[in-house]
Amino acid sequence: MKIDPGSHVPIYLQIAAEIRSAVAAEVYRPGEALPSLRNMAIELQVNPNTVQRAYDELVRDGLIYPQRGKGLFVADQGTTSAQNGALDVVRKLFEEGVRAGRAAGVSADQMREIFAASIAAPANRGATSHDQ
Amino acid sequence: MKIDPGSHVPIYLQIAAEIRSAVAAEVYRPGEALPSLRNMAIELQVNPNTVQRAYDELVRDGLIYPQRGKGLFVADQGTTSAQNGALDVVRKLFEEGVRAGRAAGVSADQMREIFAASIAAPANRGATSHDQ
Amino acid sequence: MKIDPGSHVPIYLQIAAEIRSAVAAEVYRPGEALPSLRNMAIELQVNPNTVQRAYDELVRDGLIYPQRGKGLFVADQGTTSAQNGALDVVRKLFEEGVRAGRAAGVSADQMREIFAASIAAPANRGATSHDQ
Amino acid sequence: MKIDPGSHVPIYLQIAAEIRSAVAAEVYRPGEALPSLRNMAIELQVNPNTVQRAYDELVRDGLIYPQRGKGLFVADQGTTSAQNGALDVVRKLFEEGVRAGRAAGVSADQMREIFAASIAAPANRGATSHDQ
DNA sequence: GTGGTCTAGACCACA
DNA sequence: GTGGTCTAGACCACG
Numbered sequence: 001m002k003i004d005p006g007s008h009v010p011i012y013l014q015i016a017a018e019i020r021s022a023v024a025a026e027v028y029r030p031g032e033a034l035p036s037l038r039n040m041a042i043e044l045q046v047n048p049n050t051v052q053r054a055y056d057e058l059v060r061d062g063l064i065y066p067q068r069g070k071g072l073f074v075a076d077q078g079t080t081s082a083q084n085g086a087l088d089v090v091r092k093l094f095e096e097g098v099r100a101g102r103a104a105g106v107s108a109d110q111m112r113e114i115f116a117a118s119i120a121a122p123a124n125r126g127a128t129s130h131d132q
Numbered sequence: 133m134k135i136d137p138g139s140h141v142p143i144y145l146q147i148a149a150e151i152r153s154a155v156a157a158e159v160y161r162p163g164e165a166l167p168s169l170r171n172m173a174i175e176l177q178v179n180p181n182t183v184q185r186a187y188d189e190l191v192r193d194g195l196i197y198p199q200r201g202k203g204l205f206v207a208d209q210g211t212t213s214a215q216n217g218a219l220d221v222v223r224k225l226f227e228e229g230v231r232a233g234r235a236a237g238v239s240a241d242q243m244r245e246i247f248a249a250s251i252a253a254p255a256n257r258g259a260t261s262h263d264q
Numbered sequence: 265m266k267i268d269p270g271s272h273v274p275i276y277l278q279i280a281a282e283i284r285s286a287v288a289a290e291v292y293r294p295g296e297a298l299p300s301l302r303n304m305a306i307e308l309q310v311n312p313n314t315v316q317r318a319y320d321e322l323v324r325d326g327l328i329y330p331q332r333g334k335g336l337f338v339a340d341q342g343t344t345s346a347q348n349g350a351l352d353v354v355r356k357l358f359e360e361g362v363r364a365g366r367a368a369g370v371s372a373d374q375m376r377e378i379f380a381a382s383i384a385a386p387a388n389r390g391a392t393s394h395d396q
Numbered sequence: 397m398k399i400d401p402g403s404h405v406p407i408y409l410q411i412a413a414e415i416r417s418a419v420a421a422e423v424y425r426p427g428e429a430l431p432s433l434r435n436m437a438i439e440l441q442v443n444p445n446t447v448q449r450a451y452d453e454l455v456r457d458g459l460i461y462p463q464r465g466k467g468l469f470v471a472d473q474g475t476t477s478a479q480n481g482a483l484d485v486v487r488k489l490f491e492e493g494v495r496a497g498r499a500a501g502v503s504a505d506q507m508r509e510i511f512a513a514s515i516a517a518p519a520n521r522g523a524t525s526h527d528q
Numbered sequence: 529g530t531g532g533t534c535t536a537g538a539c540c541a542c543a
Numbered sequence: 544g545t546g547g548t549c550t551a552g553a554c555c556a557c558g
Contacts, residue, residue: 008541010547010548010549011548011549012548012549017232018235020236021232021235021236024236024237025235025236025237026237036529036530036531037530037531037532038529038530038531046549046550047549047550047551049549049550049551050548050549050550052531052532052533053548053549055531056532060456065270066530066531066532067269067530067531067558068269068274068275068530068531068532068556068557068558069529069530069531069556069557069558070529070530070531070557070558071529071530071531072530072531082236083236083237083238086232086233086235086236086237086238087233087238087242087246089229089232089233089236090229090230090232090233090238090243090246091246091249091250092229093225093226093228093229093232094225094226094229094243094246094247094250094251095250095253096225097221097222097224097225097226097229097250098222098250098251098253100149100153100218100221100222100225101218101219101221101222103150103153103157103218104152104153104156104157104214104215104218104221105156105157105158105215105218106215106218106219106222108251110219111222111226111251112251114219114222114223114226115226115247115251117223118223118226118227118229118230119226119230119240119243119244119247121227121230137463137464138461142464142541142542143464143542143543144542144543178543179542179543181542181543182542182543185542185543274556274557275557275558276557276558281496282499284500285496285499285500288499288500288501289499289500289501290501310558311557311558313557313558314557314558317557317558346500347500347501347502350496350497350499350500350501350502351497351502351506351510353493353496353497353500354493354494354496354497354502354507354510355510355513355514356493357489357490357492357493357496358489358490358493358510358511358514358515359514359517360489361485361486361489361490361493361514362486362514362515362517364413364417364482364485364486364489365482365483365485365486367414367417367421367482368416368417368420368421368478368479368482368485369420369421369422369479369482370479370482370483370486372515374483375486375515376515378483378486378487378490379490379511379515381487382487382490382491382493382494383490383494383504383507383508385491385494404556406532406533406534407533407534408533408534432544432545432546433545433546433547434544434545434546442534442535443534443535443536443537444535445534445535445536446533446534446535448546448547448548449533449534451546452547462545462546462547463543463545463546464541464542464543464545464546464547465541465542465543465544465545465546466542466543466544466545466546467544467545467546468545468546529557529558530556530557530558531555531556531557532554532555532556532557533553533554533555533556534552534553534554534555535551535552535553535554536550536551536552536553537549537550537551538548538549538550538551539547539548539549539550540546540547540548540549541545541546541547541548542544542545542546542547543544543545
């Protein structure tokens with residue numbers, strides 16, 4: 001789980017997205033507790049408040065829920081909900097790419113080629129950091 | 133050419149991107165002049181300063197160049213340069229989508245399916261506005 | 265007697281309120297003993313410490329009193345005191361509702377209508393959980 | 397517009413509720429700008445971050461929307477949406493009061509009496525502060 | 529120990 | 544000037 005402090009995307013959203021992915025990939029399962037705010041903050045080298053904000057985001061989405069004095073837990077529908085969310089993100093990015101390509105006159109075949117290359121590439125450290 | 137004032141993407145970058153696309157699609161050809169700063173500002177309903185920043189961006193990229201007292205002109209290599217830039221944008225978005233999908237455990241086949249749907253969809257409504 | 269762990273209202277206050285209601289409704293009568301701390305904790309599925317705090321609250325109010333080694337007993341004036349307390353709670357909630365309505369420009373007639381609907385509704389599902 | 401720092405209700409929620417009321421009562425109308433974060437913070441004697449959080453809440457509700465570098469504006473559906481929200485709040489409080497009364501054995505007639513007294517009382521500084 | 533709120537003060541991008 | 548993010552550090556209630 002890595003954060004890019006130089007990105008234009010706010011850190012707290014990056015964290016939220018990372019956790020969402022982790023929930024979708026069942027790294028954290030429904031009923032399980034997430035790392036505590038403080039531990040997560042130490043691990044990610046950020047301020048606990050920033051992690052808090054990320055967790056807030058997920059709580060509002062209903063992906064996780066807090067239990068007073070105990071911790072934050074993955075909701076029952078968390079896994080499927082996160083998986084659906086992930087599909088949405090993928091779809092949005094692909095659609096945006098297609099849209100941008102079309103606007104610039106890129107042919108559908110060219111785009112298919114680019115996509116094939118993207119998905120064929122090994123997952124070896126992508127860090128494509130779409131923004132900045 | 134439309135701007136989304138509600139997006140998280142800065143307006144000046146939206147404008148720059150739009151112009152880049154237009155140059156790539158040869159709406160503006162090398163040697164041609166871009167709309168004047170104030171005309172563009174009026175058309176887009178934004179502050180001239182904002183258009184200025186967009187033009188600055190493109191000048192820095194070498195896509196266009198200013199001619200004292202005359203206006204801004206598309207550079208000779210502008211078209212090809214913008215086209216290459218567009219390919220880069222497309223590639224980045226696709227790679228980002230693939231990366232996000234992988235992190236959430238989405239299979240390659242699922243992603244191929246989503247992509248096929250994206251590229252098959254008619255270009256009617258644009259503005260999928262990936263970011264807010 | 266049910267507890268909502270997801271509410272913003274502290275569990276120990278929820279418990280205290282429930283017991284207060286029970287005393288007011290004469291489920292527990294003066295001189296009678298309340299369920300033991302640990303039995304109550306088991307029944308409510310909460311930490312005994314939490315029940316303890318609830319009992320503390322009620323002792324402070326003079327609604328119940330402890331008898332060394334025997335348990336907690338409802339005070340002589342417990343029933344009437346709890347009934348008065350309940351009236352206060354009801355009054356406070358109504359006043360708060362009226363105040364909030366007024367601030368938002370809701371007319372008195374509209375509020376009367378809403379109130380009539382509230383009190384006419386059957387007592388089936390409880391737990392309207394005003395707070396989260 | 398007044399804040400009670402001693403309440404158990406977080407300040408930022410108090411502020412959000414106050415603004416909601418103000419929007420419902422058309423103190424701020426659709427298209428109008430709210431007081432800036434800093435000005436509001438000064439007026440309420442709280443930290444700008446706290447006001448920010450309150451505004452965030454309202455933005456998420458769609459009651460207001462931010463415009464980069466310009467300010468925060470009341471949304472078109474803001475007034476009606478806030479009015480509906482206010483009715484919900486009133487309803488919830490009344491229902492909660494009725495529920496609490498019933499649980500404690502308060503008769504419907506007694507509650508009607510209490511309600512009548514609440515709504516008959518002049519709006520002269522209520523400050524009934526339902527919580528703490 | 530946990531999450532939640534608040535302050536103080538800083539820095540940034542945007543218009 | 545505006546809103547938005549982040550840090551540092553404090554305090555609180557809860558279990």
